[in-house]
Amino acid sequence: MSVTRKLPTVTLDATLADLYRRAGPKYTHKRIAQVMGPVHSAIQLTPNIPRNVKYLFQDSAFNEPAREDGAFELSAEARRELAISYVALVGQRDGFLSGDTPLIIFNSDVEGTPESHDRIEAQKTLAVLSDKQRPSVIFCSGYSDMPVKEENIDLLAYKLAPDALEGYALVAPLDTVWYLNSKEALAKSGLSTPKCDIIKVNEPGCDADGCCGVCRSRLDSFLIPVDCTGPRGRWYSEQSSKIYQRLSMRPLPFVFKNQQSYGGAGTYLIHNEEDRAKLLRDLQNGILRRTLSSVTEDNKHLEPSNIILSELVEDPIGTWGLSFFVTEDADEPIFLAVTELMLIERRYYIGSSVQYDRQDELKSKFATLVRDMSRWLCSFGYVGPVGVDVLETASPGGIHPQTRGNTNGAPDGRSGFHIIDINARTSGQLCLPLLRTHFTSRGLECAASFFMRIVKKREQFIDMFQEDFSNGKICILSWYDDPVSGVSFGNVVVGAEDINRLGEDVQRIRNISQEVSF
Known part of the structure; x- marks a missing residue:
């Protein structure tokens, strides 16, 4: 702990605990624990945190092209880094903002590392916080170990939608949070977003156990086998053919998105035929098989495998991140900041920056947009932190009239603001x-x-x-x-x-x- 003595104390302007207390009477006197648990649908990150199945989450590992059969080809090193990043790194970062409240962090359980290492690393990080804002940290191996009753916890706040939280008292229902973070929800929201088309995936006729001998021999994998001889194989062929046809016929340029992703994973900006060919090739090399194979009896109502195609916003003059907190009063969100997104290739999020001396100006600039988003989120009963990605373009028209200002939510179909992602959760810019x-x-x-x-x-x-x-x-x-x-x-x-x-x-x-x- 000697390192922490070199560092000044950090006092936050507000914490997640403070923001929930300000959110309304329903939350003011509740003991709300922040659960910083990972969600991953490609692999099981730790022995005690299972792969997320119902609430599909398509990160960069899920969207990594490999083989036609969809099998993941992640090295041991890559799996180790995923566990560290999702369990330890994100857990500490969001936990840093929790405030004087229970904070549940999970052990990464990476091979060759003692369990105490996760604790030591988290304690070093949180030690710089002022005493009044430092959370009460609870380390757990998995969700089943959470001492909710023992700690007198009333509600759990969480990031994304972990399957394992079903049955707990939550600040918002899992179905709701998953849907609000989906690309389809934004496409249908009526907010100022690029115009979208949705490729609907039909429900599969049966599960693996009721399909064929090939499927029954591979129940340890969620993937529909390439050599399936039953209804699942026929369903996959029908749905994939429909998707490939729509993608082949779609006029250029456009954006391809799957339902749930993180940091830009699963997003393709298609400018030309070369980009289109790469997209089709990647989908054929396992990505689409994983996506379609993820539809289950439990999640089919969420339509997790639908594909979203949107117009491409060209020549943006601003790439903004809006942070605010939705309260029980839809017209009174707590404005936090307008930041600028740090992106690679205009799609991969790696960080954010802020100019504090411009916040009054930027708050006024985006006030209407923030209010509209707050009303939409509140209509679903959501209360909590939000991070929104917005592209700004110059006046409608110009050299890209089809992809500049052509939006769903503006009264005349044109706007200088284009919401490209809504994250109803703690975000990197918070x-x-x-x-x-x-x-x-x-x-x-x-x-x-x-x-x-x-x-x-x-x-x-x-x-x-x-x-x-x-x-x-x-x-x-x-x-x-x-x-x-x-x-x-x-x-x-x-x-x-x-x-x-x-x-x-x-x-x-x-x-x-x-x-x-x-």
């Missing part, structure tokens, strides 16, 4: 508004938050930027030193005097690390 005073009190009007992968331990990284850490210019929101691989994973926030200096300071860290995307 930390930036909550750290505002921490930075501005030090004369730092800009900040950026991002994940990184680095071949240096926490102590070594802090030593490299000792002055910046001592001055409060750099904060660690999550960190995990992997003692087996020698690689560390972190989420840091960097503050700077202005936007130009911020770019320079971020690049100093980028020069010694790699990006992490999900």
Whole structure:
């Protein structure tokens, strides 16, 4: 714990616990625990956290093309890094913002690492928080170990929709949260979004056990076998043919999205025939088989395998992230910040930046959009944090009249704002508004938050930027030193005097690390 003595205390402007207390009478006096549990539908991340089956979640691992049969070809190293990233890294980062409330974090259970290592890493990260804002951390092996009754917990707040939370008292129903985070929900919302078409997938006629001998011999896999001779195989052929035909006929340009993803995974920007050919090739190399095979009797009402095709917003002049908190009063969301998204290839999210001295201006600019989204989310009974990705374009018309300002939600079908993703959950940009005073009190009007992968331990990284850490210019929101691989994973926030200096300071860290995307 010697590292923490070098670091200044971090006091947040607000915490998740504070925001829930302000959300309305239903939540003011409730003991709400933050459950920072992972959700993954490609693999089982740990021995005690099963693969998510009902609530399909299609991250980069799920959307990695491999073979026609859809089998995952993840190396042991890749599986290890997934467990660390989803269980330890994201859990610490969102847990950092929890406040004075129970915080449930799970053990990553990676091979060759003692269980105590997860605790030590989390404790080092959270130790910089002020005493009044530090959560009461509860470490668990799996969801079944959560001491809900023992800790007198009234409700569980969670990220995404873990299957294992069914049956618990939750701040919002799992079906609702899964749907609100789906691409189809946004497409149908009536909000200002790029125009979309939805390729509907019909329900399969039976499950694996009721299909054929081939399927019954492979009940350990959720994938429909390539050599299936029963109704599942015929259903797969019919649905995949329909999807391939629609994709082949779709006019260019367009955007392909699956229902649920994270950080841009499963999104393809199709500008030309070469892009279209790559999309079709990737789908044929396992991605579509995984997607269609994920429809079950329990989740068919959610239509998890539907495909969304939207117009491509070309030449955006702004790539914004809106953070706010939906309360019980739909017309009174708690505005938090407008940030700028850090993207690779315009689709892979790697971080966010903020200019604190522009927040009054940006709040006014997006006020109507935030209110409209709050009303929509509140109509489903959702209360909680929200992160929204918005592309801004110049005045409608110009050189791309079909893909600039052509939206679902605007009265005349045209708008300069295009909502491309709604995340009804804690998001990567949420930390930036909550750290505002921490930075501005030090004369730092800009900040950026991002994940990184680095071949240096926490102590070594802090030593490299000792002055910046001592001055409060750099904060660690999550960190995990992997003692087996020698690689560390972190989420840091960097503050700077202005936007130009911020770019320079971020690049100093980028020069010694790699990006992490999900």
